[in-house]
Amino acid sequence: MSTVNEAQRKYWQTRQAWVDHQVQMDIQLESFGIAAMAALGEITESDVLDVGCGCGHTTLQLRQRVGNGRVVGVDISAALLAVARLRSEGQVDFLEADAQITPLGGPYDFIYSRFGVMFFGDPVAAFENLRIAASDRAKLSFVCWQGPEENPWITVPNRAAIALVEMPPRGPDAPDPFSFSDPEHIRQILGQAGWRGINVSAYKTEVAVGGRVNLRAAALHAFEFGPVKAVVESGGEVSSGDVLRAIEDALAPYERDGVVQLPGAAWVVTAQNS
Numbered sequence: 325m326s327t328v329n330e331a332q333r334k335y336w337q338t339r340q341a342w343v344d345h346q347v348q349m350d351i352q353l354e355s356f357g358i359a360a361m362a363a364l365g366e367i368t369e370s371d372v373l374d375v376g377c378g379c380g381h382t383t384l385q386l387r388q389r390v391g392n393g394r395v396v397g398v399d400i401s402a403a404l405l406a407v408a409r410l411r412s413e414g415q416v417d418f419l420e421a422d423a424q425i426t427p428l429g430g431p432y433d434f435i436y437s438r439f440g441v442m443f444f445g446d447p448v449a450a451f452e453n454l455r456i457a458a459s460d461r462a463k464l465s466f467v468c469w470q471g472p473e474e475n476p477w478i479t480v481p482n483r484a485a486i487a488l489v490e491m492p493p494r495g496p497d498a499p500d501p502f503s504f505s506d507p508e509h510i511r512q513i514l515g516q517a518g519w520r521g522i523n524v525s526a527y528k529t530e531v532a533v534g535g536r537v538n539l540r541a542a543a544l545h546a547f548e549f550g551p552v553k554a555v556v557e558s559g560g561e562v563s564s565g566d567v568l569r570a571i572e573d574a575l576a577p578y579e580r581d582g583v584v585q586l587p588g589a590a591w592v593v594t595a596q597n598s
Contacts, residue, residue: 343403344548345545346379346381346407347535348534348535349379349535349549350381354381356438356439356529356590357381359527359590360438360465361465363465363594364434364436367386367389367390367434368389368392368393369390369391369392369393370393370433371394371433371434372386372390372396372433373397373430373434373435373436373454374386374396374397374398374437375435375437375440375466376398376399376400376423376437376440377398377404379404379411380412380416382397382438383395384412384415387416394416395417396416396417396428396432397416397417398419400420402420405418423444423450423453424444424445424449425453426453427457428453428457429457430456430458431459432458433458433459433463434465435458435463435464435466436464436465437466437467438466439501440466441466441468442502442504443500447503448517449517451514451518455518461596461598462597463597464514464595465593466593467527467591468505468591469501469502469590469591470526470589470590471506474589476588477531477585477587478501480574480578481533481546481550481575482546483574484570484574485546485547485550485551485571486551488566488570489552489555489562489567490555491552491555492555505591510591518597519596520595520596523595524592525591525593526590526591526592527590527591528587528588529588530585530586530588531585531586531587532584533546533585536583537583538579539572539582542575543568547567547571550571552567
């Protein structure tokens with residue numbers, strides 16, 4: 325019997341940065357999400373489940389595509405869903421739930437996620453639960469990160485910051501955005517969960533750090549979402565100003581026409597429930 329992701333619930337409930345900077349984050353990640361939506365194919369008049377929907381940007385994009393269909397967004401964070409409900413103005417339904425263990429209704433014709441499936445404590449159980457909510461011929465499509473070396477937009481600012489700060493050991497429940505970086509690992513998980521016709525395709529693009537903002541704002545965005553901020557704010561010897569300057573210096577070579585852009589790479593994964 326799979327257990328609730330309580331550590332994840334607490335983590336995402338306290339991620340105020342995702343609320344404060346949700347528009348910037350949506351701009352930053354949009355092309356990846358669109359790639360996974362395109363992989364769904366035609367979804368008009370279909371029922372779609374958006375897993376890890378966060379502040380609802382992708383859920384609303386899916387709603388525009390389904391016409392007379394239905395979209396449900398599910399997320400573990402009440403804080404993020406509060407923003408999603410406000411943005412949606414009642415156009416879609418949102419469910420606060422742990423998608424790993426909670427019955428999710430359905431059956432859904434399509435199951436989708438933009439970077440919302442990498443943090444399950446028991447990913448096999450989670451994808452089994454998603455398959456239970458899927459119709460017999462349902463299609464799954466999600467996007468997840470390739471490895472750190474393929475994503476300088478994340479590693480360049482983070483390494484500049486970490487060089488100044490002594491980081492505590494990584495906890496076993498800490499979120500790992502690169503947990504699905506190995507395609508064979510993805511195939512094994514989905515196969516064990518009963519999904520078939522699994523395909524993993526590379527998607528690469530230039531990522532505008534902070535969502536097409538200037539260098540200083542991009543550095544601040546990277547600091548807000550990086551691993552160093554919590555350590556600095558807990559009373560370390562290095563100030564946030566020092567860290568911000570280091571991040572800004574690291575990002576400066578990548579600024580073009582007032583926008584900081586670095587390479588990013590993800591996997592677009594599709595599978596069938598039959």
